[in-house]
Amino acid sequence: MSMSNVGRPTRPEASASSGFASLNGGRGLLQDEALIFELDGWDKTGVDIAPAGRDASDLGDLVRSAPIGLPGLSEPEAMRHYVRLSQKNHAIDLALYPLGSCTMKHNPRLNEKMARLPGFGDLHPLTPVAASQGALELMDRLAHWLKTLTGMPAIALSPKAGAHGELCGLLAIKAAHEAKGQGHRRTVLVPTSAHGTNPATAAFVGYSVTEIAQTEDGRVDLADLKAKLSSDVAAIMVTNPNTCGLFERDILEISRLTHAAGAYFYCDGANFNAIVGRVRPGDLGVDAMHINLHKTFSTPHGGGGPGAGPVVLSEALAPYAPAPWVVAGKDGFKLVEDVTEEAAQAFGRMVAFQGQMGMFVRAYAYMLSHGSDGLRQVAEDAVLNANYIKARLSAEMTPAFPDGPCMHEALFDDSWLEGTDVATLDFAKAMIDEGFHPMTMYFPLVVHGAMLIEPTETESKQELDRFCDALLALARAAKSGNDADRFKGAPHLAPLRRLDETQAARKPKLTWKSPTNTVAPTPLAAE
Amino acid sequence: MRYLPLTAADRAQMLGVIGAKSIDDLFADVPAAARSAKLFDLPLHAGEMEVERELSALAALNRPAGAGPFFCGAGAYKHHVPATVDHIIQRSEFLTSYTPYQPEIAQGTLQVLFEFQSQVAALTGLEVANASMYDGSTGCAEAVMMAQRVTRREKAILSGGLHPHYAAVTQTIAHAEGMEITRLPAAIDAEAAVLDAIDADTACVVVQTPNVFGTVTDVTKIAEAAHAAGALLIVVTTEAVSFGLLKSPGEMGADIAVAEGQSIGVGLNYGGPYVGLFACREKFVRQMPGRLCGETVDAEGQRGFVLTLSTREQHIRREKATSNICTNSGLCALAFTIHLSLLGEKGLRELAAVNHARARDLRDALAKVSGVEVLTPRFFNEFAIRVPGGAAGAVEALLADDVVAGVPFSRLDPAAGLDDVLLVCATETTTQADIAAFATALSRRVAQ
Numbered sequence: 001m002s003m004s005n006v007g008r009p010t011r012p013e014a015s016a017s018s019g020f021a022s023l024n025g026g027r028g029l030l031q032d033e034a035l036i037f038e039l040d041g042w043d044k045t046g047v048d049i050a051p052a053g054r055d056a057s058d059l060g061d062l063v064r065s066a067p068i069g070l071p072g073l074s075e076p077e078a079m080r081h082y083v084r085l086s087q088k089n090h091a092i093d094l095a096l097y098p099l100g101s102c103t104m105k106h107n108p109r110l111n112e113k114m115a116r117l118p119g120f121g122d123l124h125p126l127t128p129v130a131a132s133q134g135a136l137e138l139m140d141r142l143a144h145w146l147k148t149l150t151g152m153p154a155i156a157l158s159p160k161a162g163a164h165g166e167l168c169g170l171l172a173i174k175a176a177h178e179a180k181g182q183g184h185r186r187t188v189l190v191p192t193s194a195h196g197t198n199p200a201t202a203a204f205v206g207y208s209v210t211e212i213a214q215t216e217d218g219r220v221d222l223a224d225l226k227a228k229l230s231s232d233v234a235a236i237m238v239t240n241p242n243t244c245g246l247f248e249r250d251i252l253e254i255s256r257l258t259h260a261a262g263a264y265f266y267c268d269g270a271n272f273n274a275i276v277g278r279v280r281p282g283d284l285g286v287d288a289m290h291i292n293l294h295k296t297f298s299t300p301h302g303g304g305g306p307g308a309g310p311v312v313l314s315e316a317l318a319p320y321a322p323a324p325w326v327v328a329g330k331d332g333f334k335l336v337e338d339v340t341e342e343a344a345q346a347f348g349r350m351v352a353f354q355g356q357m358g359m360f361v362r363a364y365a366y367m368l369s370h371g372s373d374g375l376r377q378v379a380e381d382a383v384l385n386a387n388y389i390k391a392r393l394s395a396e397m398t399p400a401f402p403d404g405p406c407m408h409e410a411l412f413d414d415s416w417l418e419g420t421d422v423a424t425l426d427f428a429k430a431m432i433d434e435g436f437h438p439m440t441m442y443f444p445l446v447v448h449g450a451m452l453i454e455p456t457e458t459e460s461k462q463e464l465d466r467f468c469d470a471l472l473a474l475a476r477a478a479k480s481g482n483d484a485d486r487f488k489g490a491p492h493l494a495p496l497r498r499l500d501e502t503q504a505a506r507k508p509k510l511t512w513k514s515p516t517n518t519v520a521p522t523p524l525a526a527e
Numbered sequence: 528m529r530y531l532p533l534t535a536a537d538r539a540q541m542l543g544v545i546g547a548k549s550i551d552d553l554f555a556d557v558p559a560a561a562r563s564a565k566l567f568d569l570p571l572h573a574g575e576m577e578v579e580r581e582l583s584a585l586a587a588l589n590r591p592a593g594a595g596p597f598f599c600g601a602g603a604y605k606h607h608v609p610a611t612v613d614h615i616i617q618r619s620e621f622l623t624s625y626t627p628y629q630p631e632i633a634q635g636t637l638q639v640l641f642e643f644q645s646q647v648a649a650l651t652g653l654e655v656a657n658a659s660m661y662d663g664s665t666g667c668a669e670a671v672m673m674a675q676r677v678t679r680r681e682k683a684i685l686s687g688g689l690h691p692h693y694a695a696v697t698q699t700i701a702h703a704e705g706m707e708i709t710r711l712p713a714a715i716d717a718e719a720a721v722l723d724a725i726d727a728d729t730a731c732v733v734v735q736t737p738n739v740f741g742t743v744t745d746v747t748k749i750a751e752a753a754h755a756a757g758a759l760l761i762v763v764t765t766e767a768v769s770f771g772l773l774k775s776p777g778e779m780g781a782d783i784a785v786a787e788g789q790s791i792g793v794g795l796n797y798g799g800p801y802v803g804l805f806a807c808r809e810k811f812v813r814q815m816p817g818r819l820c821g822e823t824v825d826a827e828g829q830r831g832f833v834l835t836l837s838t839r840e841q842h843i844r845r846e847k848a849t850s851n852i853c854t855n856s857g858l859c860a861l862a863f864t865i866h867l868s869l870l871g872e873k874g875l876r877e878l879a880a881v882n883h884a885r886a887r888d889l890r891d892a893l894a895k896v897s898g899v900e901v902l903t904p905r906f907f908n909e910f911a912i913r914v915p916g917g918a919a920g921a922v923e924a925l926l927a928d929d930v931v932a933g934v935p936f937s938r939l940d941p942a943a944g945l946d947d948v949l950l951v952c953a954t955e956t957t958t959q960a961d962i963a964a965f966a967t968a969l970s971r972r973v974a975q
Contacts (some may be wrong), residue, residue, distance in 0.1 A: 118586070204703075279562065385533075
């Protein structure tokens, strides 16, 4: 076995699927890339810093003496290292990215440019209010758009992501119950199809979670809901459209029953993209809903974040919204930051400072670009694209809920794979070889071998057809029964083959460790 | 509309394939009462130029940190970020990818996260680090709740030097979960006051160094006392550049280190997005919140990276998860990693030395202002001063001289009764001319 310069087996036979192997184990432009810790940069730096001009410090033994163990790279080396790594990623800018429930839509670059204007990007969060009026006005306008689009009277902008917004909503609900002498309510009802964040959030604030069953047509089971609603229930958390990609037809009855039981209706807004501009959650009886700006309003996912999760609130919950918030007055905009005075009922604070301003700017630019007409078209095209995929793929695959339209995502089960050796995972991994990111798999949990496909509105018909053609061809190959390695060995053409996740979890290796067991060479003393 | 590729002909053809008469058919499940036939009362779509014009006008109403003398710190710091960082994080493959759940086509993001975790562990002097939290403040709250899981105790003690926003976030979240939070009164140099509050029910003590007043403290003795009582020590740092000069939390006995990483690679952004650094001792790894990236091999023995120990996380464990966090701060973690790779140990130490030197230059200049008193005994790059007549008024007045003089402590904690305390900060971006302008303007103000 040959070894690379970092002591790794290169296994030239890895490239054998093309019948050709390079001498160094790489694949043309796609090269192995060592960790920064393996690039021998212990005394290198890619920045030029002027001398401090004073003694090192007057802090005595508060100063660190041992080396930190950080490698450095010159600028050209750093550029190459990270650009090479970038080439091992799939991205929405490369192809359709059909992750259900994730809303991987095009990220307009205008929004990036706007967020980098020095008036936003270089603005300190504690700049005097008089010197940050433009930022406060933007927050006020963003709040106005979000409240108008949801038909809700109040909003908390500060939560940093969807799950953080859920936390904010449940804390407001908890505070409202306590204010009404209903603090004894301990249960949150969550449908079995919910995102994992819903039960996790409920538990995080000390509630116990009870699941509500689902009907055969993929909706909340009203009979089960009625049976489980009681004076112990604080809230229900329902995603709408739900994670099966279906609109909850009985949503008005769900909210009526919930309110009649003295509980609040938390709506998970992850799927707002399906209805934005057409349906207002406020008209459905919702008390609180987070809006993932990184989904519906296209702020980039960035390989896992950052997001932003503002929460719209009903009249009943508005008084409990966390600090800070913006108030428009005669003399300009004010920021209410203190939870003890003007905000006496506020339940507290979710974050240091004001929330994800960088995302607010991007989302506001996105909204201005679309306008009320464009946003309505967003929902319509997102739903149209999903139904088109559902219709086309139904030729070979089995939709989990064949009757009636879906909303913004199409859900398939694995019954069409019965009798083959191919599982959902194998099929999804084979999609990688065809140039597509897999769909969301095995979620929602209520559908066996679930495959949840969300195309979003920013796909052209040509790309949708390319995607459907690829999946139909794969489906036929899976059913043929004589093409097993295409699936079991997939992916064949990705930067790596299937990874051993069991080994990673059994003996976790979470940081780089020096193979010689000595820390880095003695670094240069600070000047 | 420039972001929507479908044409009217496409839509008609697609409806035909679906077997629907109109788009309204696809929304048939929406109750009639909730269907809106008309557009909501908001402006119609706009071109790129018009949007840019509107946002630029708003941006112009703000005073960027780099526009002149500027001395705010207190949890967010003005630093120079190399141009390379912003270029790389805008590459499509990093910017427009999702959480790396499919590792075969996400090795770029995953290897970066592994490098990030390794860098954070090295900086904090601890064994393991996660792949980021939203920011330092939420990381602090998560650390307190993690201490509850580890110790099975309900009480947390927050020092009076902890950033008041961090304390408020921790109180809000940990209190909701049923923990008892004791927050000591705000004090400039009293991290050790937590010693008296530790008892047999204490899950953790939270101290900050440098603290919100800038005071640097060796917390070794606090660690010993906490451990003797079976409690964990959580050390918070809001200025990550200080790791280049000061003893690490791990070196001083911290069990969990939480830091705001904004200083390295991430801009000010009016408060977000930032990146929370979270590290701990290896034995606690299964109680950690958030994503972890680990090394493994692929089917052919090639080294690769995956998200691991997911059984702690909400998408697997649901209500039994260690945290509800899902989306984190991935792109900011990338920016942090690139900037720190460019700095290296050499650059970080030099950068820290320059910050420390500029802050002492600032102290020397402000100490000469008649009536002004420097309150912080030992500091890295920020410290507190007493301004006769009140800090908030002085900040407002100095704005007229285009000097952003710092953060009145009363803005962070109005109830503390420290209305004359001003928090000031200098970094490598601070010039001698900035310092002179501040001192001159402050002299004028104090003399009034």
